[in-house]
Amino acid sequence: MVTSSLPLRLNRLSSNCSTVNLWNSQIREAVNKNHPRKALLLFRQMKQNAIEPDNFTFPFVAKACAKLSDPKYSQMIHTHIVKSPFFADIFVETTVVDMYVKSRRIDCAYRVFDEMRDRDVTSWNAMLVGFVQMGFFDRVCGLFCEMGLVGIRPDSVTIMGLTQAVSNSKNLYMLKGIHLFGIKIGVYGDVSVANTWISAYAKCGDFGSAELVFDGIEEGLRTIVSWNSMIGGYANDDKFFNALNFYKYMIGDGFRPDVSTIVSLLSSCKQPEELFQGKLIHSHAIQCGCDLAISVINTLISMYSKCGDVDSARFLFDGMHDRTCVTWTAMIGGYSGKGDMDAALGLFSAMEAVGEKPDLVTVLSLISGCGIIGGLELGKWIDSYAGSNGLKNNVMVCNALIDMHAKCGSIGAAQELFYVMSKRTVVSWTTMVAGCALNGEFREALDLFHEMVELGLRPNHITFLAVLQACTHAGFLEKGWECFNTMIDVYNINPGLDHYSCMADLLGRKGKLKEALDFVQNMPIKPDVGIWGSLLSACKIHRDVEIGEYAAHRLFELDPHMAAPYVEMANIYASAGRWDGVAKMRSMMKCNKVRKFPGQSHVEVNGKTRTFTVEDRDHPEGILIYELLDCLSFQSKEDASHSQHLEGISDHDLR
DNA sequence: GTAGGGTTAG
Numbered sequence: 001m002v003t004s005s006l007p008l009r010l011n012r013l014s015s016n017c018s019t020v021n022l023w024n025s026q027i028r029e030a031v032n033k034n035h036p037r038k039a040l041l042l043f044r045q046m047k048q049n050a051i052e053p054d055n056f057t058f059p060f061v062a063k064a065c066a067k068l069s070d071p072k073y074s075q076m077i078h079t080h081i082v083k084s085p086f087f088a089d090i091f092v093e094t095t096v097v098d099m100y101v102k103s104r105r106i107d108c109a110y111r112v113f114d115e116m117r118d119r120d121v122t123s124w125n126a127m128l129v130g131f132v133q134m135g136f137f138d139r140v141c142g143l144f145c146e147m148g149l150v151g152i153r154p155d156s157v158t159i160m161g162l163t164q165a166v167s168n169s170k171n172l173y174m175l176k177g178i179h180l181f182g183i184k185i186g187v188y189g190d191v192s193v194a195n196t197w198i199s200a201y202a203k204c205g206d207f208g209s210a211e212l213v214f215d216g217i218e219e220g221l222r223t224i225v226s227w228n229s230m231i232g233g234y235a236n237d238d239k240f241f242n243a244l245n246f247y248k249y250m251i252g253d254g255f256r257p258d259v260s261t262i263v264s265l266l267s268s269c270k271q272p273e274e275l276f277q278g279k280l281i282h283s284h285a286i287q288c289g290c291d292l293a294i295s296v297i298n299t300l301i302s303m304y305s306k307c308g309d310v311d312s313a314r315f316l317f318d319g320m321h322d323r324t325c326v327t328w329t330a331m332i333g334g335y336s337g338k339g340d341m342d343a344a345l346g347l348f349s350a351m352e353a354v355g356e357k358p359d360l361v362t363v364l365s366l367i368s369g370c371g372i373i374g375g376l377e378l379g380k381w382i383d384s385y386a387g388s389n390g391l392k393n394n395v396m397v398c399n400a401l402i403d404m405h406a407k408c409g410s411i412g413a414a415q416e417l418f419y420v421m422s423k424r425t426v427v428s429w430t431t432m433v434a435g436c437a438l439n440g441e442f443r444e445a446l447d448l449f450h451e452m453v454e455l456g457l458r459p460n461h462i463t464f465l466a467v468l469q470a471c472t473h474a475g476f477l478e479k480g481w482e483c484f485n486t487m488i489d490v491y492n493i494n495p496g497l498d499h500y501s502c503m504a505d506l507l508g509r510k511g512k513l514k515e516a517l518d519f520v521q522n523m524p525i526k527p528d529v530g531i532w533g534s535l536l537s538a539c540k541i542h543r544d545v546e547i548g549e550y551a552a553h554r555l556f557e558l559d560p561h562m563a564a565p566y567v568e569m570a571n572i573y574a575s576a577g578r579w580d581g582v583a584k585m586r587s588m589m590k591c592n593k594v595r596k597f598p599g600q601s602h603v604e605v606n607g608k609t610r611t612f613t614v615e616d617r618d619h620p621e622g623i624l625i626y627e628l629l630d631c632l633s634f635q636s637k638e639d640a641s642h643s644q645h646l647e648g649i650s651d652h653d654l655r
Numbered sequence: 656g657t658a659g660g661g662t663t664a665g
Contacts, residue, residue: 097659
């Protein structure tokens, strides 16, 4: 029986062999042409035709799954492989590890990797890159050590993985170590390695080293990616002009910009003043034919929104036929960023209606929009939406919600969330400190700050800004100085314009005008309108004509068209009975064609946002509102006189 | 004919 069936089996095997080659080449072609679904379909048809896949089939199919990055398909293919005779093939198993890594199932990837009998450098690299992508820094280090212990020599891919890992944690010291190690094992000539080093150094803020690596790439080996790494590095650090310079050199060197070049340059235009530059890059994108790529359009939508031209953003959005979650989020973010929550929510429901699932970033931008307009009711709704979609396990979402609650005046809810969240980062603490400062809980803000320091967390420049703001608003002069000096001496943080501004404001409010002026005149960075403005306001409170005049003149020099300094100075003159000065300010305003636009505030009533300005009498119940307001300010003055004994809080702060 | 890798968006 055995002998009679043998020729038949052999015959079937050989026919399977030639057929399977045919299927393999078709599947390979589909994968290489970036049609992963077609590849999987071919695989299914192959099985339906009772053709057994071989050790060449599976790596192709696994690659298709990796491209789809859907754990559902990955698991299905893995089951097929386990049942096949090739489950222990090193090539096949390594692709399975990679497939799970790309489907973000790092647990499955590790299980397969761990059970492999045979592993070469490629298998280790696949796993290492997986940990890098997940941001598991400790696992990366652990795996790298282990690989050395079992005698696997790292190669250029290993170095790239390690480089990315340390650049994500912005560890310049370790980056230099890996750079040296790479030179030692001889992979520095690999242009891909050099490219990762360039962007890693840029991410760590060491542009000198980034340029050195760039210059060190052998002439003729430089690729568009090398240029993009340099341009992207500068662009990500908001150094638009350095990025643009490299862009010019790149063109001069005969390279044409690609999608990545355009995206990097566009994403560094985020202020209304940068709209012109953004448009310039847009025109370049059209010239090089990149303007139809979805990532470019998404970035354009975001660029136009951030630069204040939401209509252009919407025009692009409406003209698209393939919108991804990023597209919707960019547009929603555009509306949220300017406080147009009606439009943002309209798009949010439209997005859900077309079946596009909002993700973390979508929700984050809606939350921040609520904070901008002080829309507590809406904020609460998004809070519960985040909760029911499992997003409240995410630190960033919790931080945004804390910020939103604090900005809407609901400090209790902010505190509650802060104490129940499972993991608090420096950002969480900073947000809470700032929230307390904003809501007048100055002591609480300082207590929180000390608590975080005691817990061993390292406050950053934003934390110190929040603490200084608390001190300024509370009028805690000594505490303010203490924090300012601690920041410099203990934490080696260079104070920025905002920190100087806070200190100047604090000194001014406390009536130490001479000291404030001295402080501003001796600061190492050029004082801006904010600093001179707060000094001028302090002069108004303390009726100091002389220093007021000095500050006002600095402001006139910086921007002669700004109305506030003329008005403030006129008030200072008026309170000193200097009517000549008042008249002079009026004529200067006229001469410089200065017009005063009143500032606006927003308040949410019954879910609807209302805008109002100083002396706004437009509301139908205006009279009633102002009566209530008088009543409230009378009450607060009464309260103030009772709490005069509170340390450090002056009468002026309570006006 | 089979595996891991460089820049980039909300």
